[in-house]
Amino acid sequence: MSTIQDKQLTDITVEDIMISSEKVAHVQLNNPLEHALLVLVKSGYSAVPVLDTSYKLVGTIGKTMILNEILGIERFEIEKLSEKRVYEIMDKEVPRLSKEDQFMDGLKMTINYPFVCVADEKGYFDGILTRRAILKQINRDYYQNKAK
Numbered sequence: 355m356s357t358i359q360d361k362q363l364t365d366i367t368v369e370d371i372m373i374s375s376e377k378v379a380h381v382q383l384n385n386p387l388e389h390a391l392l393v394l395v396k397s398g399y400s401a402v403p404v405l406d407t408s409y410k411l412v413g414t415i416g417k418t419m420i421l422n423e424i425l426g427i428e429r430f431e432i433e434k435l436s437e438k439r440v441y442e443i444m445d446k447e448v449p450r451l452s453k454e455d456q457f458m459d460g461l462k463m464t465i466n467y468p469f470v471c472v473a474d475e476k477g478y479f480d481g482i483l484t485r486r487a488i489l490k491q492i493n494r495d496y497y498q499n500k501a502k
């Protein structure tokens with residue numbers, strides 16, 4: 355079986371380089387914004403996927419979206435953190451990839467997003483592909499070709 359190190363960029367699929375769902379921090383649709391902000395701050399990520407109760411991908415939510423939502427005229431309206439829920443403010447129009455997509459599909463998508471969610475044909479969440487993973491492979495490919 356060939357390892358990822360042996361593969362050409364054109365042979366790499368999204369599955370080869372994605373972070374699988376068990377390792378991805380996420381929040382659920384019905385979580386209060388307070389919980390989402392805690393997950394974001396504790397994990398250090400700027401945004402994370404939003405899943406429904408059957409683990410289907412339904413959107414993403416980020417720190418800036420939450421802070422904008424609670425921003426009042428003169429202060430942060432902290433009470434909104436427990437009143438509002440993730441589904442009310444999340445971004446529902448998120449691009450997605452499938453595990454079978456090619457490296458180049460992932461490259462094109464991560465030009466505009468620091469990470470892209472990966473889901474199957476029924477919408478079940480499989481993981482994320484980060485821009486970091488794409489750049490790592492391009493870097494590896496560059497030095498391998500230079501050494502030839």
Ligand code: AMP
Pocket residue numbers: 373377378379380398399400401402403468469482484485486487
């Ligand atoms: P990175 O390329 O590792 O800096 O990740 C870019 C973005 O992808 C982060 O800011 C997060 O929004 C998201 N991300 C990366 N790794 C994870 C993870 N394990 N769980 C949730 N989100 C992640």
